[in-house]
Amino acid sequence: MKIIGTGAYVPEKIITNDDLSTMVETSDEWITQRVGVKERRVSVNETAADFGAEAAKKALLSADISAEDLDLIIVSTITGETLCPTTAALIQKAIGATCPAFDMQSACSGFMFALDTADSYISSGKGYKNVLVVATERMSKILDWTDRSTCVIFGDGAGAAVVTEGDGYLASSLYTKGDDEVLYIPSCTKNSPFFEKEYADTKVFMNGSETFNFAVRKIVDDIKEVAEKAGISVSDIDYIVSHQANIRIISYASKRLGIPMERFVVNIDKYGNTSSASVPMALDDLVKEGKLKDGDIIAMCAFGGGLSSSACIIKWSK
């Protein structure tokens, strides 16, 4: 598998830290230092499927193929507007594709799990050649905007990649450790008159230090693991495209892995944590910078709810 196109889309409305300071007791200084976010985007009239479709169109354009050339669409989202149809089906319609499309999710690691699934389809011999992988999240709809410990972290956005046959996907790892206490988002529909258990509100519940503990350990271990699987040393990695959860996770990984910060793509300051959308959005930022050249080694990694984590090594060639 190799990546032949990327795209990203964020809604227009910007919410700055100063804006948030008028809603909850917080400050620009605190959020910048403790999380690394300066501003985030929030949707006022678009759904996750809408952003996803825009990111997908840009990825198709950059891959120089049309929607009809796609053989499969895989979408990662935890914030779709409908349980049925899938967000993937809505994106398929919006971009004018005719191939099969389905959703899959693994919270913040969802894009990475979907990318690995795309690789498996392409190498399955079942005739899947061009696959569109989209991650899109409207986090603003599931946040508790009165909870200063979570609402300052997240933002809305989408990223997409078009992948095809090739030998650029050198190694990958997927990890899940089932846990429903550290990080969880209930999704309760309260229609049933028969169900006797209590319903929890839909909002992000996160034990910050436990989540951080998981993330800093896994980002380091996963990158070491995929580098070893790919037969390269960590110092051979030219760029790291990490999930943008908290700038301090990235700084810590930089220190621990001995990889300078300049090699990490950082855009959490502009977009906050967009859950599974953050990795393809950051990848698109890296591609747009125009520094990537054939043969560059990119490590991508994500971690979050599940608990789950994933990493891969890509040899760039377009």
Add this chain to the structure above:
Amino acid sequence: MTTEERIIKVIASHLEMEESEITEATTFEDLGVDSLDAVEIMMELEDEFGVEVKAEEAGKSVKELADYLNAKLG
């Protein structure tokens, strides 16, 4: 070096402060360490001592940390 001295060295280096500013009685709260700093310091203590350190069990002061680590080290 005693366990206490090694802990003080790790904390001082992480927070970029003088070792002399930290004593056995010093707590993370005294140092203004937030929960994420605490996780990072625990991981650095794991490297220093070669044992697993659980933040929720390890105690809040240098002395408590040293007792916890000494018990682990046997």
